[in-house]
Amino acid sequence: MLARVADNLFWMGRYIERSEHIARYLSVNYFSSLDAPNDLSQSRPFVLRSMLFMVGEPQADKSMDIIEEEVLFNIGLNPESAYSILNNVKNARENANSARDLISTGLYESINKFYHFIINYDPAVLVKNGLHDFTTNVTEMTAVLRGKIRGTLLHNEAYAIIMMGVNIERATQIIRMINAKYRDALEAQGSYGDKFSNSFEWTTLLKCAESYDMMRRLYKKPPNSISTLEFLILNPNCPRSIMNSLNQVYKHIRDLDTSKHYNKNATAFLVGKVRSEYEYKHIEEIEGDIQNFIEDILSRLVQISTKMEKEYFNY
Amino acid sequence: MSLKYSIVYSAENHYDTWIADAHWQFLIIPEENDTQTHIKIDFKNSVHAINEDSVNGYGFKTIRVQPREKFKDISFEANFSLVKKKVNPFDFIDELSREQAYKIVQELEFKVDFEPFLRTTHFTAIPSSHGKIFSFNGSKSIFENLQDLNQWVFNHLYYTTNATDVNTTLTEIISNRRGVCQDFAHLFCALAKQNEIPARYVSGYLHQGNGYFGDSQMHAWSEAYVPGIGWLGFDPTNNLIANDNHIKVSHGKDYNDCSPLKGVVYASGKNKTKHSVQVVAQQQQQ
């Protein structure tokens, strides 16, 4: 496979995954806030700021006015903002386009439909009453794409590379959500016991990661900071956890790099190392220093991505 | 009798930004022919990239360099030594009569065979407004006419550096009457072709020991084809028949086919370039 095309496939996977998480973050936060148990969690500016923080556009100055329509447009459909869902889908399609001979007709057709759905979506509708419709469509279409990736491509190198992109991005987005919600929880504390630990924001976080139901089934208790973080970071059976993503990345890099003798400069070596570290981490180690942990895992993910670029996409 | 020459060609490039993707092609190796024999070819670049030997589209030897590592400065140095046979440029046998030669030039087969060197090119196009600038005298032989043309070009243009550049066309040169060897050679070729004599542009080195014009860069002159004799070299810059001071590298329809250095460099910033050529006649041999 061409190095350039591998690069395109990797990023196609990342952009598809990214658009899903942003869409869900928008919708869950917006709709959870409507009947949230405390005033701050219900406050619209609080929610909008959280959205902006998550997409990497934090608003430091809290005294500034924040306009709902603007935020929703900027994150959803603004062609001028690099982080918008529209641009993510556009980038996914551009990357698919230049690897068009390698992916299935079915997958390309779905990406193409997705793109046309997005660019033809009326921004006026989105900001007025279309948020639910828009985000539901985005998350459904990304699910279709995931199905097509799995079901219509030969599980070979190309597949491994797309899946690496998907999983590295998933881990990254989950961490970004944890980061945003951790900050929100510090501000919007609960009303009893350990107020931070019992913040309503942990429930929202689980819903953003589409993991609330799974978590309730496993823990059978309302989520608090520790159980939420343990589930989203360390539980290998939660399909959206960091651990699961790292396991997936490891599995796919092993499909690419089948050498028995590890080269300490190989991407596979780095992925294996990071994965084992997290496999034997305990939630108490993380809980004491969440902020450092978030920064550490983000930088590890960037390292993996950069290493892949050097080893496989250098052209 | 023959001469031994050593030639040093060097080029230096400086870029303001890092260059990650660059390709160069040098067309600077002396041609091997009846009068030129190689002794040594040595080529170096400062970034330790591989020097690849190849040929260009017209069959002349080239050296290609494509660095794998990024750089800001790169320099190249070529050292050639060769033996050049001393020849008397007037020492040929003209097998055909004047009339026969003029007749052959008119034949279709001749025109087809020499089509590349009879066609007008970007650098050898004379604007139609000028009409026929130099007409051959039918009572003289083709060779004599070409000698006259050589003299005419020499007299018509003043050798002036910096008045023209590699992109200047004849329209400007004819009216400004200034130029360097490239411009002299193009004008000679254009006028020979206008008179239906095949002519080609020659790129090479000039040994300047005898005070000829040619600066410290590569030199350019022309070759014209005379039926019954063959290709003959004319150096209109110096009003000479090409001789053992002329070391040929390549020929072509015009400068475009002979450009000594072609580069494809993906750079965003500015760059500075320096070239120099040194030709030394080392010894005379018996």
Add this chain to the structure above:
Amino acid sequence: MTKIKNQIFSSYQRNPSLYDEIYDNDGNVKDVYKKLFDLYGEHSIDDYASLNVKARSSFFNQGITFQVYSKKKSQEKIFPFDLFPRIIDPKEWEFIERGAIQRSKALNLFLWDIYHEKKIIKQGLVPMELISSSGNYLHQMMGVDPPGDIYNHISGIDIIKHNDGNYYVLEDNIRCPSEVSYVICNRTALKRALFGVFNHYQTHTVTDYAENLLELLETTKPHGVDIPVCVVITPGMYNSAYYEHSYLAKTMGVELVEGRDLFVENDFVYMKTIRGPQKVDIIYRRIDDLFIDPLEFRPDSSLGVPGLFAAYKKGNVTIANAPGTGVADDKAVYTYMPEIIKYYLNEEPILNNVHTYHCSRPDELKYVLDNIHQLVIKPVDEAGGYGISIGNRLTKEEIEEVKKQVKSDPRRYVAQPIMSLSVHPTYIAKKESFEQRHVDLRVFTVLGKEKEFVLKGGLTRVALKKGNLIVNSSQGGGSKDTWVLKK
């Protein structure tokens, strides 16, 4: 006998002066079309309109589109596709196929000759200007023997049927002939929309183009290569034919590369893969000659591969079509095709050439100037239907303007009698009815070493504007699925 009520053709107007592909002179539906005519007749025009909309959206969703750039944003458009197919019976096709092969082979021999001994010119059969005034003649190709001795691996020959019922060739496209993917897309779309009709006809498949193309390209592999690696090179995803490039690469099962994916080392070509360099032996290029190698041709080309031509000259890589092939694509060469076929193959041309007047010849120039109103004037060096003037469509002022242009540079122009392209029922969405529209046929041939292939189907292009004779997609043309019957 009760006639089947045929609603959808009820408003079809037949102009008796035009050659209609589905009706004979007496107004009866021709045999090969009878079944189809009846089957389509069972539908109402509303059914038809909705099928048409579905077919269009299928093209759109598959991304079989081209970009139209306007001030603010670029728009994607599909090539209009007509659901009523054109049918060619086996006998007629056999004739077309033989004629197409004959022309492709003659052009290949012509190219060999003009890049070697140039006998045909020396013998005075064609003028020297075919090479000396052509910007597409590459002197770098003189004396080069292309692998397998093939120059024009891929050709697209444009054929029309005149109102005398005979086929005429309008153009031989051998520079970078395109649009073959539409043949396959059209078939797929028609099968999706109206699969039932295929049960009643035995039609040759068109999906075998890519496999034949690859097989024949491989016969022209460079010397000493055992199992060749083939790639398709594209200018990139913003090229209007990018869909076709990716389609061909995908169906051939080879990599689709851009110039930046390839490099040359020691005169061999490699592509940059995730496992390091891999040698490339055959390049099906969709980049024009002057852009393939910035060190040899246009230095400002970022589409090509530095050093590629040197690798080619050494015989280390096959380029299809060979560099320099475009010279035989010039309209001036077309006009000598009968001579070219006779000279190299010692055969009579199977397909007719349209008689051509050369404005470079004084007597013919005079005829042209006197008869512009019944001639088509074409510049010899433009492609895509640009610069063409059709005499009987011009106003007096326009005629004078064309005369002036021709007189100022007669060599640039040729003239031909106005050919009346045959017409075919075509669904016109705006009017919700079938109407006569002019059509041509592009036939795709592939030459390999001692082997050749003609795609049994071709692309029927249709001029969607009423009365328009120019079918090129760049000039608002559409296309039809074309069925070649087995028996």
